[in-house]
Structures are given as structure tokens and as C-alpha cells.
Amino acid sequence: MKKLHRVGAIVVAMLREIFDEAAYRRFLQHAGKPSSRASYREFLRQKMNVKPRPRCC
Amino acid sequence: MKRWGSILAWVVVSLLCGLAVAVIALHRGESINAMWLVVAALCSYALGYRFYSKFLAARVLAWDELRATPAERLDNGRDFVPTNKWVVFGHHFAAIAGPGPLVGPVLAAQFGYLPGTLWILAGAVFGGCVQDFVILFFSVRRDGKSLTEIARDEVGRLGGVVAYLAVISIIVLILGVTALIVVNALKSSPWGAFTIAMTIPIALLMGVYLRVLRPGKVLEGSLLGFVLVLLAIWGGQWVAESPTLARYFTLSAPALAILIIIYGFAASALPVWLLLAPRDYLSTFVKLGTIAALALGIIALRPTLHMPALTRFVDGTGPVLAGKIFPFAFITIACGAVSGFHSLIASGTTPKLIRRETETRLVGYGGMAAESFVAVMAMIAACVLQPGVYFAISSPAGVVGSAPATAAATISSWGFPVSAAGMASLAQEVGEQTLFNRTGGAPAFAVGMAHIFAHSLGSRLLMAIWYHFAIMFEALFILSILDAGTRVGRFMFQEALGHVWRPLGRTSWYPSVLFNSGLIVAAWGYFLWQGVRDPLGGINSLWPLFGTANQLLATVALCVATTILMKMGRARYSPVTLLPLGWLVAVTFTASWQKIFDSNPRIGFLAHARQLAALPLRAPETARLIFNDRLDAAVTAALVVLVLLIVLESAREWIRVLSGRKPAGVHEAPFVATRFVAEEAS
Numbered sequence: 001m002k003k004l005h006r007v008g009a010i011v012v013a014m015l016r017e018i019f020d021e022a023a024y025r026r027f028l029q030h031a032g033k034p035s036s037r038a039s040y041r042e043f044l045r046q047k048m049n050v051k052p053r054p055r056c057c
Numbered sequence: 058m059k060r061w062g063s064i065l066a067w068v069v070v071s072l073l074c075g076l077a078v079a080v081i082a083l084h085r086g087e088s089i090n091a092m093w094l095v096v097a098a099l100c101s102y103a104l105g106y107r108f109y110s111k112f113l114a115a116r117v118l119a120w121d122e123l124r125a126t127p128a129e130r131l132d133n134g135r136d137f138v139p140t141n142k143w144v145v146f147g148h149h150f151a152a153i154a155g156p157g158p159l160v161g162p163v164l165a166a167q168f169g170y171l172p173g174t175l176w177i178l179a180g181a182v183f184g185g186c187v188q189d190f191v192i193l194f195f196s197v198r199r200d201g202k203s204l205t206e207i208a209r210d211e212v213g214r215l216g217g218v219v220a221y222l223a224v225i226s227i228i229v230l231i232l233g234v235t236a237l238i239v240v241n242a243l244k245s246s247p248w249g250a251f252t253i254a255m256t257i258p259i260a261l262l263m264g265v266y267l268r269v270l271r272p273g274k275v276l277e278g279s280l281l282g283f284v285l286v287l288l289a290i291w292g293g294q295w296v297a298e299s300p301t302l303a304r305y306f307t308l309s310a311p312a313l314a315i316l317i318i319i320y321g322f323a324a325s326a327l328p329v330w331l332l333l334a335p336r337d338y339l340s341t342f343v344k345l346g347t348i349a350a351l352a353l354g355i356i357a358l359r360p361t362l363h364m365p366a367l368t369r370f371v372d373g374t375g376p377v378l379a380g381k382i383f384p385f386a387f388i389t390i391a392c393g394a395v396s397g398f399h400s401l402i403a404s405g406t407t408p409k410l411i412r413r414e415t416e417t418r419l420v421g422y423g424g425m426a427a428e429s430f431v432a433v434m435a436m437i438a439a440c441v442l443q444p445g446v447y448f449a450i451s452s453p454a455g456v457v458g459s460a461p462a463t464a465a466a467t468i469s470s471w472g473f474p475v476s477a478a479g480m481a482s483l484a485q486e487v488g489e490q491t492l493f494n495r496t497g498g499a500p501a502f503a504v505g506m507a508h509i510f511a512h513s514l515g516s517r518l519l520m521a522i523w524y525h526f527a528i529m530f531e532a533l534f535i536l537s538i539l540d541a542g543t544r545v546g547r548f549m550f551q552e553a554l555g556h557v558w559r560p561l562g563r564t565s566w567y568p569s570v571l572f573n574s575g576l577i578v579a580a581w582g583y584f585l586w587q588g589v590r591d592p593l594g595g596i597n598s599l600w601p602l603f604g605t606a607n608q609l610l611a612t613v614a615l616c617v618a619t620t621i622l623m624k625m626g627r628a629r630y631s632p633v634t635l636l637p638l639g640w641l642v643a644v645t646f647t648a649s650w651q652k653i654f655d656s657n658p659r660i661g662f663l664a665h666a667r668q669l670a671a672l673p674l675r676a677p678e679t680a681r682l683i684f685n686d687r688l689d690a691a692v693t694a695a696l697v698v699l700v701l702l703i704v705l706e707s708a709r710e711w712i713r714v715l716s717g718r719k720p721a722g723v724h725e726a727p728f729v730a731t732r733f734v735a736e737e738a739s
Contacts, residue, residue, distance in 0.1 A: 014147035017140065017410075018345075019275040019338050030134045040272030044330040052333070052548075053406050055534075055541045056398045057157035057231045057391070057607065 067107065074100030081174060081366070088361045091437045094174055095355065098433045102426040105182035110190060110422040117622065117630040118194050120414045125731040127200045128411055137201070139412040139733075142419050149407045149424045151341050153189075153399050154348065156235055156535050157392030157607070158432035160498035163505075164600060165389040166439035166447065167377040169367040172386045173436055180387070180394025181429035184637035188611055189399045190421030191618045191634060196404035197411050198725045204404045208617045210724040211624065212707050216617070219703040221553075223613050224401060226696060227606040228546045229577070231398070232321070233584025234603040235535045237595050240313045240585070241497035242528050247306035248293040248488050248521075249528045250313070254306065255289035256336065256533055257320075263335035279342040282335065286343070286533075290525050297488055310589040317539070318582040324540040325547050325574035333540045340537035347530045351434050351506060354513040364440035364447065369471065376452035376468075377496070378597055379659035384648040388604035393432025395641065397610025399425065413733060438505030439498075445475025446483065446492075450501045453594030454494040464493050488521035496594035503527035546577035587685045590678065597659065598689055601652055605693065608645045609700045612638060616707040623711045624723045642704065649697045653690045662690035 016022040024035075024043050033039045077097035080089060114120050131137040140148075165173035196202055199210070205224065209217025243249045263282045271277060296302045308316070324332050373381035378389055392398070403421060411417055439447060448468045449457075457464040461477035468475050484492045487507060492500065507523035548564065550573040555562015561569050588595025615638035622631045655661035658668040666686035669679050713719040 010141060010143045011147075013141060014144045015276055017144045017148050018151045018341055019279060020334075021273060021275050023135075024273040024275075026134045026138065035273055037269060037272050040268060043273070044268065044328075044334070047330075047334070052541050052544050053152055054228075054398070054401055054545045055337075055538045056153045056155040056396060056402060057235065057538065057603070 067104075070100050070103055074104060078175075078178075082171060085366060088363060091355060091360045091362055091441065094170070094362075094433055094437055097174070098178060098430055101178045101182055102430065105186060106418075106422060106426060109182065110186065110418050113187065113190060113422075113633060114415070114418050117627060117633055118191065119625075119627075120194065120417070121728075122413065122415050123730055123734060124414050125729040125733075126197050126408075126411050126414055127726065128409055129731055129733065130726075130729055131200065131409075136406075137409045140410040142412065142416040145407060145410045145412075145416065145420050146424060148410065149402065149420050150427050151345065152402045152406070153396070153424060154344065154428050154431055155392065155538055156238065156499075156531055157396065157398075158428055159435045159502055159531065160238060160600075161389055161391045161393050161604070162432045162436040163439040163498040163502045164377055164451070164596070165386050166364055166436060166501075167368060167370050167375040167451070168382050168386050169365050169371070170362055170436055170440045171366040172371070172382055173390055174433065176387055176390050177393045177429055177432045177436065180390070181425060181432075184611075184640070185395040185399070185429065186422040186425040187633060187637060188395060188397075188614050188618065189403050189425040190418060192400045192614050193403035193408055193411070193421035194414070194417045195618065195621055196408040197414060197417055200726045201408040202404065204400050204614060204617065207404060207621075208613065208703070212617055212620050212703065212710060215706050216703050219699045219706075220613050220617075221549075222699055223397075223606075223610050223696065223703075225546065225549050225553075226692070226699075227398065227603075227610050228542055228549070229580045230584065230599075230603045230606045230692075232539055232542045232546070232577075232581035233588065234596075234599045235538055236314070236317050236321070236581065236585045237588035237599060238497040238499050239317065239532045239535050240310050240589055241495060241594070241596070242499040242503070242532060243308065243313055244310045245307055245491070246489055246528070247303040248297040248525050249532070250306040250308050251293045251296040251302075252286070252289045252525055252529045253532045253536070255292075256286060256339065256529075256536070257332070259285045259289070260332055260336040260339060263339065264331045267335065268330055275338050278335065279338045282339040283342050283346075286339065286529065287526075290522060290529055293525055294488055294521065311586075314582075314585050314589045317536075318578060318585065320536070321539050321543045321582070322574055322578045325543040325578065326570055333544065336533075336540060337537050340534040343530055344534050347526075348431055348434075351438070351509065352430075354506075354509045355434060355437055357513045358509055360437070360441040360509060360512070362437065362440040363443050365444070368444070373657075373660070376448060376456040378600060379657065380601065380648075380651065384644040384651070385601060387644045388601050388608060388648045390432065391604040391607050393429055393435070395608065395611045395637070396425075396428075397607050397612070397614055399428075400610065400614035413731065435502060438502050438509060440505075441508055442501065442505050443473075443475070445469065445473040446480070446504070447501055448473055449475050449480050450492050450495050450504060451498065452494065453496045453592075453597065455593040457494070459494060461491070461493055486520045487524035489524075494594070496596045498596070499528065499531045503531065543574065543577055543581070546580075547573045550576050587688075590681070591685075593659070598662070598686075601648060602689060602693060605645050605648050605652070606696055608641050609696050612641045612645060612700050613703050615641065616703050620707045620710050621723055623714045624721050626721050628711075628715060645700070646697060649693050652693050662686040662693070666690075 027043045077093050080093045128137050128139040205220040208220040263278045267278045371382040457467040465475050465477045506527040510523040511520045588599050615634050618634040656664050658665040666683045669683050
């Protein structure tokens, strides 16, 4: 049961990383801001000016 | 006792692998069950991972579990973040898995299931997985540098320039070819076109939801988007049945091509939050779920393969793609066995997340093994179809004729019986007007996948829904590749043109954004347009061009890897990269030569141009077709010359290092001890 719980936690962590939720959380921690529309806008603005992750064929 | 148990388990896995491969390779004239392919694949990956990748890690690369990775040393909470190895694995897999391993094997199924399957397994275990693993490892050792930067540091300035040009060329070709696959899947399909059209407002809605209503709740927003997409698929059937609505969504190939070009430009120039990011999340959500569902469907159904092990088309006369089994089966499979593009991801975001050097094995080698398994599933999906049905869907009108009766008669005369009535009934079952001449691989894959899903659930009633789900799944993530690829290409153009005129390099200056977006869209849009106007369906000429470019990029990556091994003083182990490199050089150079100079007009670009030029009565567009053939020949030649340069430059470096004329030495980041070992011990 404990192992299953651990696997579930890793899958959720994986999804959070893939879907940038983890990146947003790190951004908030780094900037010392709470989650809000303005914070998310700032996070997206930073993303806008960097080369996106390439997606393979 | 435990050790003996482990030895026994691996002996069993080895025997099972040998048995499965023998069944696949030796059965002739009777159908086999798809589970043999699944068993052969899983056992091959398990053996490759357990023994070969361990050998690579311990002996060849000599990894150091005490060495801190850039994610630890340069941890900034943004780009460099030490991350759990399974999380990085999922992240890496989501980035490398694209339509290539789905489409390539479906096209290569024209040779029979055997050649493609063997290459997918052997190519991945000894080539693709090795490439991804070593490039990831070398990038981790170099602070997460890109392939281009590593090539410049280790091979020389020329290596860096060639790698840059190869990367931009392959991006253009990938975007053009994948867009063509979408066009061929959606043309004259109001249901499919409606579903995909709906994903744009759904993505916009998700963008607003994430930015305004629930900032940052991406998983939640993606789930909502997924439900809306399912509703769009469900609603598509009424659009297809409504004479008024169907008219608006029944689009010709050129009309779809124009819409996709406009879409690509908009996605590159619009704010990322509005379209690109939500669509990317949505497509990843659908991709991961569908791949898992397909694996479960195959295991639940255990379907029989109807395609023979080898078809008559190994002689090069195939209707789907012209050219002999060597080199074209290898070029066609592309990403399912070896993908040069992976080296960009393995030297991009992934190395900056690796927590321990020892985790590169799971992420690099294991990630590619998982991708290769996707290719095996695609091969199964194509081969569960009756061969006559597969060829009816995948053959262009230019080869089999556009009238259903003519096409059915031609395909039946090859020994693959199919009837126009049977195809009409199948088309009706999947909710399409016709399934003849749907080149590109996506429709054949969708029919196979719908067959697996519908039969796994015990009912053919939902065939139409499953078919359109499969089409939506492929089109959605191809379009997300167009979004991201166009943007990556735009950044690369800006990087280069910034050296010519500084403002053009500013990523936030809107005129530069528009200009560079226009350039990259014009480049891939040209190839797309060329494909849709091609009477042979475009795939025959463009997929080999894409496959060749992809494998040439893998050649560049393996050249760089071999050079580093030589400079590390590990020349005796260099065959691990040198042998796949030699094979890829043989395959790509032969394919390129044949694509340019072969006297058969279905294979050689120049022969086709000569054939068109010799026509007594020329249609107005013949001159353009001749120009396109010559352009394709020139692009192929340019790619080969570029790669030849880097092969020669690398070989010169190897000779200098081996002869002692140049001291061996690599450009690694200095050693810093990791704190994770001590933390884990305590």
C-alpha cells in the first residue's frame, strides 16, 4: 500500500513537471510571491521570451 | 540464493526473447499473433537495458556517482533543478514521443511486418538508445550544453556550424512533412476537420482559464480541455451528417494547407499563453493517455497480424514509398529506432534536471526504449489490417488510380484482395466518405487503432468514434509540434540573423518576431505546398527526405559522441558509437544517392524531373513540379555535404588524437562532489 502510494506520488509529480505546474511553483518560491493572476502572467511573460522545449517528430 | 534467482530470471528472459524473435522471423505463409512482437520488444529492451546500457555506463562512459550534476551545482530553481529520476523520465519521454514512431512504422509496413520490426528492436537497442544515453551523459558533463555547442567545443568550429545548419534544416523538413500528414488525414473529412478546428477555441478557452480563472492549474485545465475535445469528437458526427455544416468542413488539401500555414504563423507570433502553451498541454495529455490505452488495448485483444512477414515490395516497387528495403525501410522507420532529433532534447532541457549522473541511464536509454515500444505498437496497428485494406488506404491515386473499382482491382492484382464495396462499407463504419488514397500513414494507423480499441471493448459500433479519436490524437500533437517547432525555428533564425543586424536578434521586438516567424513558416510551408500539389501524394518524396535528414542528424550526434570517446582515452570502446554511425552513414548516403540519381522516376528526383520535362504536352504546373524535384535533390545533396563535412572533420580529429599529434582532453565542467550521496547515506 505504501509502495502504491509512492508510485502515485511520483506519477502526480511527473504530471506536474510535464504540465509546468512544478515550474510555476518554483517561480513563486523564487520570487517570493503568492499564486495570483499577476504572478501567473509574469511567469508566462518569462516563458514567452525563452526558446520553447522542442517537441520531437 | 538471490543471485542465482536473478541469473535464472535473466536466462528465462533471454530464452523468451530468442523464441519470440524466432517466431517473428521464421513464420511464413500463416498469420502470427501480435503478442510475439510485444514479447520480443519487451525482452529486447529489458536485456539491452540490464546488460548493454550497464556496460556503456560503467565501462565506456565511466560514470561517477560522486560527481555533482549541473542541476545540483547550478540549481537556480528555474532551468537547473535537481528532479526525481522518474519525473525526468516522464518529462523526457513526453518531449521525444511524436508522430514519427507512429507514422514511420505504418509506412514501412508495406515491406511486411518483419523488416520494420527487426530494425525497430535492433536499431533502438544498439543505436537510438545508445545515442540518446551518451549525448545526455555528455551534456550533463558539460553543464547542459546543446549538441551544437558540444560539437563546436569538441569537434571544431566547422562542427558547430554544420550541426546548426543540420538542425534548422531538419526542423523545416519535419514541420513540412508532419503538416502534410495532417492535411492528408483531414482532407474531405468534415468530422475530422471539425474536431481539429474545435481544438483551437478549446485551447484559447484553456489559455483564458489558466490565466484568468485558475492561474497555474494546468492539470485541471488540461482535463477540462480533454473533456471538451471528447465532446467535439462526439459532436463531429452530426456535423458530418448535416449537409449545411458538412459543406463548411469538407476541405480540399490545398485549402487545409493554407489554413495550417496561417495557423503556424499565428501560433509563432501570438502570445505563448493564448494558444501554444494550452495546446501543448492538451496534446501531451491526450498523447500520454492514448499511448497507454493503445498498449492496454493490444494486450487485451492480442490481435492477429494479417500482413505477411515480407511482401513483394521489398524489391522497391512499393506503392506507399518507392525504393528497396535497403536503405528505405531504415529511412522510413526513422524515430522508432534512431532519431537525431532526440539528441537536441537530450542536450536541451533534460540534462538540466538530472539529479545524479547515474540517472542518465534510465532517462536516456530507457526513454528511447519506451519510444521504440510506441513504434512497435504502430507496426501492430498497421499489420492487424487486411493487407488489401492497408494498401487501399495508403496508396496514392497516382499509383493505384482514383476510381474505387480501379484501385481495388490494381491492389487485388498484387495478391492483396480488396473490393470497392468492402472499402465503402469500412468508410461508412468509420464515418468517412472514402478511405481510398488516404496517404501519409495517419489514416491507416487510425483505422488499425480503431479496430484494436473497438474489438478490445467487444463492439464495432464505436468504430467511427475511435477512428476520429485516433485522427484527432495524431493531428493534435502534430499541430503542437508545428506550434513549438515554428517557434524554435523562429528563435534559431533570430539567433543567426542577429549577427547580420542586431535588432533582428531581439526576441521581444515585434517586427523581428513577425519577420522571423514569416521566414520559418515560408520555409516549411513551401514543402507542405509542394506535397499537397504532388500527384503521388507528396509522402513518397517528402517522408524519405525527412527520414534522411533525421538520420543525418543522428550521424552528427554519433560523430560528436565518438570524438568525445576518443578524446576521453576510450578509443577501444568507440565501436559502441562508431558501428551505429557507420551503419547510418551507409544507410543515409545510399538513400540520398538513390533519391537524387536513381533512374527510376518514382525514386530519383532528377529522373522524375527528366520524365516530366520529356512530356510532349506540358500542363502549366509541370514547370513547378520540375523545379520542386530539382529543389528536393539540391536539399538532399546539401544535407549530405554538410554531414560529410562533419564526418571528415571528426575523422581528422580522431586521427590527430590517436596518433598523439593532439593531446587527448575534453571540455568537461570541473569535478565537484555531490551532496546527495551523503544525504542519502544519512
